[in-house]
Amino acid sequence: MPYLDQAGYEKRFGAEELEQVLATDETLDLATAIADAESIVNGYLAAVPDRVFVVPLAVAIPSRIVELTADLARYELHAKKVTHEIKRRREQAIAFLENLVNGLVAIPELLPGGGQVPDVIGAMDVSAEPRVFDTCSLRQYVGR
Secondary structure (H helix, E strand, C coil): CCCCCHHHHHHHHCHHHHHHHHHHCCCCCHHHHHHHHHHHHHHHHHCCCCCCCCCCCCCCCCHHHHHHHHHHHHHHHCCCCCCHHHHHHHHHHHHHHHHHHCCCCCCHHHCHHHHCCCCCCCCCCCCCCCCCCCHHHHCCCCCC
8 A cells, every 4th residue: 555645645645746847858757756655754763663564554654654654755856956845855754764773763653553552551569678777777867
C-alpha cells in the first residue's frame, strides 16, 4: 500500500502546483517521486531500533508518515527549482526521521498496541534499604 497517491499530494499542495511542476519538465513523474520518497522513509523506519512493525508499512499508514512522504516527494519533484519552503520542509522531515531512529521522537501508531494507553496500569513495586536512623536511634541526639 503506497503511503501517498496523487489525490493525497493534491490535497496537501494543490492540483495547480502539481500541474505546473509537471509541465516544466516532461521527465518528471509523480509516481517516481513518491516511490523515491517512500524509499527514504522506509530506510529510516527500518533503522528504528526494537521496532515492532514491518517495513514497508502495509496497513493503517500513520498520518505523520503520509506527511513526511508528501514533503519528500514534493522536494523530489521540485529538485531543479527548490524554494526555501520546500527545502525547509524536506530538512524538517529528514530531521524527524533521524530523531525517530535515535529514539527522541515516536509515532504513536507505530508503538506496541498502536499507541493506545492500557485501561489498567500495573501495580507498582517499591523497595528500599532498611532505615539507618529511626526514632529510637535519634532520641540520643534530640532532647526528650
